[in-house]
Amino acid sequence: MTAIIVLLVLGISLLAFLSVKSNLFNRLSPNSDSMGTKVEIRTSQGTITVALFDVQAPQTVENFLKYVKDGYYDGLIFHRVIDGFMIQGGGFYSGMRQKTGEYPPVVNEASKSGLKNERYTLAMARTMDPNSATSQFFINTANNTFLNPGGNDAYGYAVFGKVLEGSDRVDKISKVETHSVGFYDDVPVEDVVIESIKIIK
Template identity: 40%
Template sequence: MRRLLTAAAAAIFLLGSGAPRAEAEPDPENVLVMELAHGTVEIEMLPELAPQHVERIRTLTRDGFYDGIVFHRVIDGFMAQTGDPTGTGMGGSDLPDLEAEFSRRHFQRGILGMARAQDPDSANSQFFIMLASAPNLNGQYTAWGQVLSGMEAVDAIKKGDRANNGMVDEPDRIERMRVLADID
């Protein structure tokens, strides 16, 4: 099943991106499988951009940290944010915060970035998935992944009220998240 998912993800990405890829198939150690109520999302982690952040996401995923975590802040036409165990946007894991790993990667639809406080070196466990391009984030946040398939499931996540900074009442959640290499 793992090979089938990886091959399908690579094919969908290659067909949908319009851009050539150096690798035909992503490394299963660097692919996340996120199960949502609306479908499955496959995410390629990009350690060449943000090795510390990718390792943090991989570690927390393997620990089951993200299972059941809500998308507490979702702004239509912008992004969907998750990764806070308190659901308030103020929490994180028990691990120390990470230093920023800014890159030239543009924050466009399907890119994943680390959420943080005002301090650029305050990312911990929260991350967001871009619903649209946001050039104002370029070079200001750490980009660490990109959606390979399942963006329609991300688009279906319940949106919050823009007037309330996207905070969501009765939010959708990550049902389960795994590293593809760990799936039999």
């Protein structure tokens, strides 16, 4: 009888554990409700599908989508690529011809969103001014904890999306050969073009 009770308790505990684990997985899953608008980044190295954190980073997502809807990113390049760190784009054409942002800088939501600069997340690039982000973004190719609030500075870099499909393309881009062009370092020798960014859901 005692053995039956022990087994019953163990069974209930196991079910409870699996339930908690399942709920946690659902919260963290890229397909969970925490992920909102999906966009497709078509590049010369293949397509990357991204889900945006509409709820956690609403102002950052709204800013990014304004540029997407305007077709602003079409024809720009990933102009800064550092293997083991990130790939950055959204501000330059081939030859490092700069394209300035069309809208005012967005407020940095890094501190209040709770999102971290983990591998394959998208975040806004900025200057030393924490509220200076406009159009440029980067995709983390490592868990860059020093970019989170309280890391290298108190403000952090605002994460607003995560790669759902095409992480292999991100890795491929991160491995391209780079050189210096004028004052700019880590520029791909062969252009990695952002052909288009489109909303798909």
